[in-house]
Amino acid sequence: MQGQSRSRDLIIFLNQVLGVRDDYVFEHSRRVAQIAVAIGRRLGLPREDLEELRLAGLLHDLGKADIPDTTLNKPGPLDKDEWEAMRGHPLAGRDMVHRYFNGEALRTKITTGIMFHHERWDGSGYPTGLRGKEIPVLARILCLADVFDAMTSERSYHPPRPVGEARAYICQGAGSHFDPEVVDAFLRTFVEEADMAADGGG
Numbered sequence: 001m002q003g004q005s006r007s008r009d010l011i012i013f014l015n016q017v018l019g020v021r022d023d024y025v026f027e028h029s030r031r032v033a034q035i036a037v038a039i040g041r042r043l044g045l046p047r048e049d050l051e052e053l054r055l056a057g058l059l060h061d062l063g064k065a066d067i068p069d070t071t072l073n074k075p076g077p078l079d080k081d082e083w084e085a086m087r088g089h090p091l092a093g094r095d096m097v098h099r100y101f102n103g104e105a106l107r108t109k110i111t112t113g114i115m116f117h118h119e120r121w122d123g124s125g126y127p128t129g130l131r132g133k134e135i136p137v138l139a140r141i142l143c144l145a146d147v148f149d150a151m152t153s154e155r156s157y158h159p160p161r162p163v164g165e166a167r168a169y170i171c172q173g174a175g176s177h178f179d180p181e182v183v184d185a186f187l188r189t190f191v192e193e194a195d196m197a198a199d200g201g202g
């Protein structure tokens with residue numbers, strides 16, 4: 001099917017660009033795609049949107065391919081130039097996807113998902129400062145999935161944080177960092193499952 005071959009093509013592309021030099025970004029992107037689709041399903045998004053969400057999740061940090069490892073893995077705060085480079089990765093990723101596919105237009109929802117995944121519900125995010133529902137829904141979902149996975153994964157500069165701590169952070173950010181409806185769908189999807197597993201429930 002065309003969708004499946006495009007999906008395979010994108011995964012090969014992602015692996016070529018990111019997998020070779022940064023295992024974390026590659027594996028993180030796969031997990032973000034998985035988490036985002038589960039949230040999207042809980043929100044009742046149509047199947048076509050779920051596939052676009054998956055692809056946008058796989059590709060969301062592609063723009064980090066041009067950022068040096070010393071910046072990506074820096075334990076302390078970033079200096080001005082490093083921070084500028086980091087802030088550029090959503091637009092760089094979108095441009096890389098456009099270049100790679102050379103005229104074969106990806107669905108707008110995929111490219112906007114990549115471009116806006118660091119926007120925040122209250123307008124304090126980047127690169128454009130969009131707020132609330134001005135931010136495309138796929139990007140609002142990716143934003144939460146991205147933060148949750150980044151917090152609960154091991155990085156060179158922090159150990160994995162407990163799921164409970166990540167859940168508390170996300171709950172506190174409902175209405176400021178995150179779309180409250182996306183937070184609600186996330187909690188119903190993941191936290192109930194985690195609680196049941198911890199309780200030994202079925």
Ligand SMILES: [Fe+2]
Nearest residue numbers: 060061117118
């Ligand atoms: Fe990112």
